[in-house]
Amino acid sequence: MPGSTVATSASTTDRRFPKWATAFGPQIVTGLIVGVLLGLVARAMAPAADGNENWLTGTLDTIGSSYVKLLTVAVVPLVFTAIVSSIANLRQVANAARLAVQTLLWFAITAFIAVVIGIVIGLVVQPGNHTGVTSAAEEAPSSSGSWWAFITGLVPNNFLGLGAKTVVEDGAATTSLSFNILQLLVIAAAIGIAALKVGEKAEPFLNLNASLLAIVQKVLWWIIRLAPVGTAALIGNAVATYGWDAIGSLGWFTAAIYLGLALVFLVVYPILVRVHGLSVRSFYSGVWPATQLGFVSRSSIGTLPLTQRVTERNLGVPREYSAFAVPLGATTKMDGCAAIYPAIAAIFVSQFYGLDLSVTDYVLIVVVSVIGSAATAGTTGATVMLTLTLSTLGLPLAGVGLLLAVEPIVDMGRTAVNVTGQALVPTIVAKREGILDRTLYDAPRTGDPFSDEDAVDPAPTDSAQGRPEAAVTAG
Numbered sequence: 001m002p003g004s005t006v007a008t009s010a011s012t013t014d015r016r017f018p019k020w021a022t023a024f025g026p027q028i029v030t031g032l033i034v035g036v037l038l039g040l041v042a043r044a045m046a047p048a049a050d051g052n053e054n055w056l057t058g059t060l061d062t063i064g065s066s067y068v069k070l071l072t073v074a075v076v077p078l079v080f081t082a083i084v085s086s087i088a089n090l091r092q093v094a095n096a097a098r099l100a101v102q103t104l105l106w107f108a109i110t111a112f113i114a115v116v117i118g119i120v121i122g123l124v125v126q127p128g129n130h131t132g133v134t135s136a137a138e139e140a141p142s143s144s145g146s147w148w149a150f151i152t153g154l155v156p157n158n159f160l161g162l163g164a165k166t167v168v169e170d171g172a173a174t175t176s177l178s179f180n181i182l183q184l185l186v187i188a189a190a191i192g193i194a195a196l197k198v199g200e201k202a203e204p205f206l207n208l209n210a211s212l213l214a215i216v217q218k219v220l221w222w223i224i225r226l227a228p229v230g231t232a233a234l235i236g237n238a239v240a241t242y243g244w245d246a247i248g249s250l251g252w253f254t255a256a257i258y259l260g261l262a263l264v265f266l267v268v269y270p271i272l273v274r275v276h277g278l279s280v281r282s283f284y285s286g287v288w289p290a291t292q293l294g295f296v297s298r299s300s301i302g303t304l305p306l307t308q309r310v311t312e313r314n315l316g317v318p319r320e321y322s323a324f325a326v327p328l329g330a331t332t333k334m335d336g337c338a339a340i341y342p343a344i345a346a347i348f349v350s351q352f353y354g355l356d357l358s359v360t361d362y363v364l365i366v367v368v369s370v371i372g373s374a375a376t377a378g379t380t381g382a383t384v385m386l387t388l389t390l391s392t393l394g395l396p397l398a399g400v401g402l403l404l405a406v407e408p409i410v411d412m413g414r415t416a417v418n419v420t421g422q423a424l425v426p427t428i429v430a431k432r433e434g435i436l437d438r439t440l441y442d443a444p445r446t447g448d449p450f451s452d453e454d455a456v457d458p459a460p461t462d463s464a465q466g467r468p469e470a471a472v473t474a475g
Contacts, residue, residue: 027227027228028227028228028231028289028292030228031227031228031229031230031231031232031235032231032232032235032292032296034232034236035060035231035232035233035234035235035236035239035296036235036236036239037236038056038060038232038236038239038240039060039235039236039237039238039239039240040239040240041056042054042056042057042060042236042237042239042240043057043239043240045057053240053241056240057237057240057241059233060233060234060236060237060240061233061237061241062233063229063230063233064230064233064234064236064237064296064297067226067227067229067230067233067234067297068230068234068297068299068302070223070226070230071223071297071299071302071303071304071305071306072299072301072302074216074219074220074223074305075181075301075302075304075305076184077212077216078213078216078217078220078304078305078308079181079184079185079188079304079327080184080187080188081209081210081212081213081216082213082308082319082323082327083185083188083189083192083323083324083327084188084191084192084195084206084209085192085206085209085210085213085319085320085323086192086319086320086321086323086324087188087189087192087193087195087196087324088192088195088196088206088209088210089319089320095433098433099321099324099325099429099433100324102429102432102433103324103325103328103329103425103426103429106425106428106429107329107332107333107425108370108371110268110272110333110335110421110424110425111333111334111335111338111339111369111370112366112369112370113264113268114260114264114268114335114336114339114340114369115339115340115342115343115365115366115369115370116366117260117263117264117268117340118260118339118340118341118342118343118344118369119343119344119347119362119365119366121256121259121260121263121344122256122343122344122346122347122348123347125252125255125256125259125344126252126347126351127250127252127253127256127344127347127348127351128253128347128348128349128350128351128352129351130252131249131250131252131253131348131352133249133250133352133402133405155183156180156183156184156186156187157180157183181301181304181327181330181331182331182332185327185328185331217309220305220309223305224305224306224309227289227293227306230293230296230297231292231293231296234296234297235296238296238408238412241408242408242409250403250405250406253344253345253348253403253406254406254409254410256344257340257341257344257410257413257414258410258413260340260343260344261336261340261413261414261416261417264335264336264340264417264421265416265417265420269283269420269421269424270283272424272428273424273427273428276428276431276432277431278427278431278441279441279442282441282442283315283424283427283441285314285445286310286314286315286423286441286445287307287310287311287314287315287419287420287423287424289306289310290303290306290307290309290310290419290420290423291416291419291420292416293306293419294307294415294416294418294419294420295412295413295415295416296412297415298408298411298412298415299415300330300334300415300418300419300422301330301331303330303415303419304326304327304330307326307330307419307422307423308322308323308326308327310423311325311326311423311426311427313440314440314441314445315423315426315427315436315440315441316427316430316436316437316438316439316440316441317426317427317430317435317436317437318430318435318437321426321429321430321435322426325425325426325429326422326423326426329421329422329423329425329426330422333418333421333422333425334385334414334418334421335417335418335421336413336414336415336416336417336418336421337385337411337414337415337418338369338385339369339370340414340417341385341386341410341414342365342368342369342385342386342388342389343365343369343389345386345389345403346365346386346389346390346393346395348399348402348403349390349395349396349399349402350393350395352399352402353395353396353399355395357393361393364392364393365389365393368388368389368392369389383400383407386400386403387400427441
């Protein structure tokens with residue numbers, strides 16, 4: 001029988017290779033270890049004859065950046081097809097508008113908690129009074145945040161939200177293209193809503209979109225399977241390039257940032273999970289693949305495909321909801337970059353320049369952090385968010401340059417927290433609205449962090465009652 005042949009083949013493979021050699025999770029851990037070792041070797045090697053980075057560092061940089069590019073390429077078709085499909089499926093979801101409101105509310109709640117933690121740590125640690133950095137490190141930022149950016153960012157420049165940037169260096173002009181994910185989300189939502197309004201005539205389009213989504217997810221699965229290689233290259237390049245020497249006189253600031261990140265990641269998030277009656281262990285084992293990729297890649301957008309996948313397949317959030325919530329979170333939900341970091345950094349800058357902050361200033365920090373990430377959406381970055389905070393408080397923007405030396409090091413932890421929070425909020429909202437698939441959420445992790453695309457998809461959920469319509473096989 002064909003089924004017997006498949007089963008025999010699978011069992012033969014299992015006997016040929018031990019579990020640790022075929023399971024995705026151990027492969028990622030192996031990639032991390034190999035990457036650290038390669039990074040240490042590359043760091044010990046002499047620079048190239050022309051003074052540039054040695055061949056091993058260059059190789060790690062090329063492989064790592066290429067992997068992030070592969071993931072980023074998948075973002076545009078994934079977001080577009082998933083959002084259109086999500087809106088089409090929202091016909092089957094009760095209280096779709098309530099889901100959207102709850103999502104934004106919990107984005108704000110977690111950001112509020114994170115920024116308060118950042119302010120408290122900044123006042124206690126006082127990183128600006130414990131630094132050896134001098135005013136020679138001052139540097140005006142190349143770009144800054146603006147409260148108008150959110151309004152203008154919602155208006156698409158073209159059909160795909162495509163933007164171009166030209167940089168002239170040493171007489172040579174280089175043009176790079178980028179996608180504004182927030183604009184793409186607006187475009188996809190408009191097309192999805194229009195398709196619903198058209199009705200029966202739009203069914204062929206919706207069927208085609210569903211087929212495209214399935215194809216994109218298959219390609220994405222292939223890319224994700226390369227994650228151990230990408231992880232090894234990314235962490236190896238980080239070790240070789242950054243090391244610990246860069247921390248230098250900004251050790252107190254770096255420690256303060258990571259203390260705040262640890263409190264949110266290890267205390268706040270677990271409390272929120274437990275308060276909603278969910279297993280902390282199941283949450284972290286489910287979200288961990290995305291968290292660790294966010295750490296090494298330093299890109300929430302690049303990690304978005306994996307974040308959305310684990311949110312659906314590990315944490316049991318219905319696809320028709322996660323397809324909306326996760327991309328929105330990747331552009332506007334930044335507990336690390338938009339809450340903890342700007343709070344501590346603003347206090348650092350004020351202390352460095354000897355400027356006292358009033359109670360009103362601290363309130364402004366909270367306000368900017370809670371809603372400011374939306375104002376910088378599409379150009380989201382910690383530096384842009386910091387400039388928005390500094391300009392709102394009237395602090396010198398040149399203070400941004402004081403912190404650039406440790407930017408890559410703190411960015412790794414910030415992105416890991418960002419990505420984790422982007423999966424946490426949809427999980428909490430799905431649980432509160434009774435649409436979370438507990439069979440998937442509570443399923444034991446059996447080696448792979450999520451099932452193969454060829455495996456049985458999560459069963460559709462009876463959203464009105466929050467019950468799976470059929471048994472689900474988790475893997």
